[in-house]
Amino acid sequence: METSVTTTQPIEAPRLNYLNNGYGIKSWLLTRDHKRIAILYLASVSLFFMLGGIYAMLIRLELLTPQGDLFQSNTYNKVFTQHGIIMVFFFLIPAIPAVLGNFLIPVMIGAKDLAFPRLNLLSWYIYVLGGIFTLWALISGGVDTGWTFYAPYSTTYSNSFVILAGIGIFINGFSSILTGLNFIVTIHTMRAPGMTWFRLPLFVWSHYATSLIFVLGTPVIAITILLLAFERLAHVGIFDPTYGGDPILFQHLFWFYSHPAVYIMILPSMGVVSELIANFSRKNIFGYTFVAFSSIAIAVFGFLVWGHHMFVSGQSVYAGMIFSFLSFAVAIPSAIKVFNWTATLYKGSISYDTPMLYALAFIGLFLIGGMTGLFLAALGLDVHLTDTYFIVAHFHYVMVGGTLMGYLGGLHYWWPKITGRMYPEGWARFAALVIFVGFNLTFFPQFIAGYMGMPRRYHVYAPEFQVLNVMSSAGASILGTGLLIPMIYFIWSMRYGRIASANPWKLPGLEWRTSSPPPTENFEVTPIVTWEAYEFAPPESTQVVGKLQPGDKPDVPALQT
Amino acid sequence: MSEHIVSRKIYFAIFGALMVFTALTVFAAFIDLDRVFHGANTVVALTIAVIKATLVVLFFMHVRYSSRLTRVIVVAGIFWLGIMFVLTVSDYMTRPNGLVPQ
């Protein structure tokens, strides 16, 4: 494929690009090029997604009937646990940052590479190592603690391979940390001349926010998992009450990371959606500064609300109040984003290309997912809803309906840049539709089942819930097949897809000002940025609603002071 | 930012201070300050530790002479640690018998 890519490139394109610059395993496994590392991530992340998806399908298959006739109970427990662990830690968290972020951040800010290319490669290897440990755990017998690893079940009572899986997650954590570190340093020090903070694409802003959480949150889950593993080994520790420990402390430490982690999952996706909405309606984003800073706000406030997972856990009522209050506060920045995206469409020139379809789907589904988050943040209501399928529905709406949609949108949008080939538009739109329908059919019934009182993590459930579960399973199979389609045509397009020009969508972003696929050094000459983000029309034609000035403030790069 | 070279004098001065504080904290630990108010020993010990840490950060680690960004990063780290402590402890403190032995 590489050769064919270069042949019919537009003139300004170099003969050599990052893909055909060196062949063979070694040129990939030892590469320091952020673009190639992104491809490595893409491959491994997709594998884990399939695995997690297969588990998901097994779950839905089992839940077709109330009586657990497909597996043993403990098999089922392992299935949903491993589904959760893989999807969260090995798919959704790395998905957008490590693939799209890795590929695009340097290009978008006009740098040759990330600040620490070797560290970048190292984080991929760490990720793989962590993955291997987890897979090892699965193969040797699996884990059945639920992805939340609650003590004392995980420390003392579960007789599954908790430690192995724990080590896997522990190791994987450092991959996240290093990636986040790399992004932060890169965004601070590697911006091209003229690329001020307020000229950065919002994709970069949201990744900056995400990196903050990576660096500040992940270490805590690392140490927590470590303590858990030791406690399981040594049969003493600080979590199991029989040793004088406190199980609630584990929940605090776990959620201190794992709630911010949910924003790790959504923020990059929000960044993608901001790009898509602006670019496919050929408008600068409405209220750039607000969208930019809402990302930071989400990252910061996201650290203050973890206790909302513990309303009935034995946490003090007053702490419950505080956490509930803050949870509502953290919803506001998300709201701001949603409204700004909508406003951006106003008087735009909106195209119906596949990425845009995903972006619109994101807004709708994330909205529902987010609003149902408010149900759960409301103390009195959460008491009834917690640990029911309502939760399951909530987080699939935000994680699948939100993040996954954003990820797919992003993949389609940048596919020409990444591979130099176009995907088949017709098929793509069709798949998008199937996925949208399948998704809602899968997860909407779960809200109802949840309110009716169907607890989560149930292998055998009461007959009256069957109708809803059958609907859900039907939806899941549609969703699954829908997701199969892109997998097929993406792979297909790598060889047979239409050759992509440097700028197939006719957009101003820096990443579209280099050839597709870009050369190893990204740009022939370091670009000098003289335009605002999303500047489609010359500034003089800017029309100002209200008082706000366009978000350009002269940036004082911190290193100068 | 061209780096600022700290003179050796300052290094030795800081070192001296650190030594004094170390001696002080050991000394303070053995006299019963709880008579003053409950937990006074802890307060003293921690204050001294914080002072020592600050000295190291400011001078040995050159933060006093570093970029604004560096300072922001340092403060952020401490701030987030604060978040973790304050909110978690807020739970334990507000349990009527949250902190009695379990």
Added chain:
Amino acid sequence: MAVGHVETHSAQTALAHHFDNMEQQREAGSIGMWVFLVQEIMFFGGLFLAYSIFRAKFPEAFAAASNHLNWKLGGINTVVLIVSSLTMALAVYYAQVGKRRPQIWFLTVTLLLGATFLVIKGFEYAEKFRDHLFPGPGFHWEGHGDPNQVQIFFWIYFAMTGLHALHMIIGIGIISYLIFYARRGRFTPEYHAPVEISGLYWHFVDIVWIFLFPLLYLLGRHLGE
């Protein structure tokens, strides 16, 4: 530390291909290390939180157990570490002014002090093992205070000091790496980022101990045995 040297000893010229100039590279290195240290703060933070909560829960047991630790050895180690911090700072200084011999000398002293710390810690650990104070099946305690709770103290003690010692070992590795390249004359007044940011790391490890010492060894002394 990874962040630092990975980048710099790669290319023959000190400037890595993807940076525009030394200044940018230096800045990136030090910011990188600072961000890494923040992550370290949170990493140890989890343990400090656990410590505080259980100390508040089990004041008696913790005091008793803490008094059982050998504060003299702990104190000596504190001094050792602070001195090593000084020598590290001086090593950086001589790297900055480009005096190779004293730089190498001070790096070596730092390394030796680090080693001393570990040896002393080793003796302490040995003592605890001998007295069956290592948490687990073999744990045995007949001082006053509920054994279960005392055991939790030692659990936290070993977790914290153990992780700290691990960081020391890594630090020693880094320093020996620095010595190696310093003797090759790699570091110049223009280019010495690795020394500098390794220094940051070393000082951080020192700071952790500055907190561990009073918290683990001293609090509760005033109550006497």
Added chain:
Amino acid sequence: MQSWLPFMPEKASTFADRVDGLYFYLVGLTAFFTLLISITIIFFVIKYRRRSPTEVPRPIAGSLKLETLWSVIPFLIAMSIFVWGASVYFAQYRMPKDAMEIYVVGKQWMWKIQHTTGQREINELHIPVGRKIKLILTTEDVIHDFFVPAFRTKADVVPGRYTTLWFEATKPGRYHLFCAEYCGTNHSGMGGWVTVMDPTDFDQWLSGGANQESPVTAGQKLFQAQGCVSCHGAQGEGGKGPPLIGVFGSKVKLEGGETVEANEDYIRNSIRNPQSQIVEGFRQPLMPAYYKEQLSEEHVLQLISYIKSLSPTKAQGNGSATTAPALQNKEQTGTATTTTTQGTTGANTKDAAGSNPVIKAQPGGRKSPGQ
């Protein structure tokens, strides 16, 4: 029987309406915003669809007015939800004074239930309609969660500690009892039924098991058998060990200064590991720790109810010590609670008197409405 709305769980506690009310409020909000946004989007997407491949719309910078508008309004709405949710939660949290106590012990994978009158059940709970019921729950092993959808309430059951949960059933019938906190292999099997009966039927049912001994007498027997008497005295008047008469609900001064409230947790803890809290003046560690091997959680509960029975009066009064002043004037008619003793010590010691096994609770069983 289903409720008038399709896809709604049954309502069988005085509490259901409040939760449902909040639920409908949020459903309404969600519907509103979903429609608002999606209709706007669809409208824009059609009206401003790209007409020529080259057209470039004029940029719009943004509007401070709009931004403030759509940050403030959502915030206010969010606060309204917060306040409503919190008020419901507090209603749940307030313990009734005159509740009938029932002891519940969870263990992988069953619920063991014991009435103060002695009846024991497994995975079944029989209660009278229209009477406030207070469960005191704990677990032998991992965390479980006592969940009755029809009552719109649940509470985690945490090892090493007591949790309380209460509700008032409004409608006779059989309702699902689920374990809602994942607890291992048979988590989904760890459930049963809550049977709500007319008071008369309930008394029938009670008298059915009248011959069984009450937790108090069982506790008293254990008190003899386990040799507690040798130190705490035959009637708990004390001796080598601290006296137990009037201890429950009082403030106990410990070695090392601090005073703690003698609630269920305190007593359980003094049995499980006595060294951890030593009553002032009993320095030398005489009392052995009783682990699960000697005393199951159920046994401990029996001992506790015996010790409760030793302090009929004291248990009163200091309940409010730990309840937030803010709550004092809160209305008492909450129905179900889902807070741990931490949250509710005050309340549940307060009604420890009301429901004191000897004085009230036992009659509380027999004298329940209708007899």
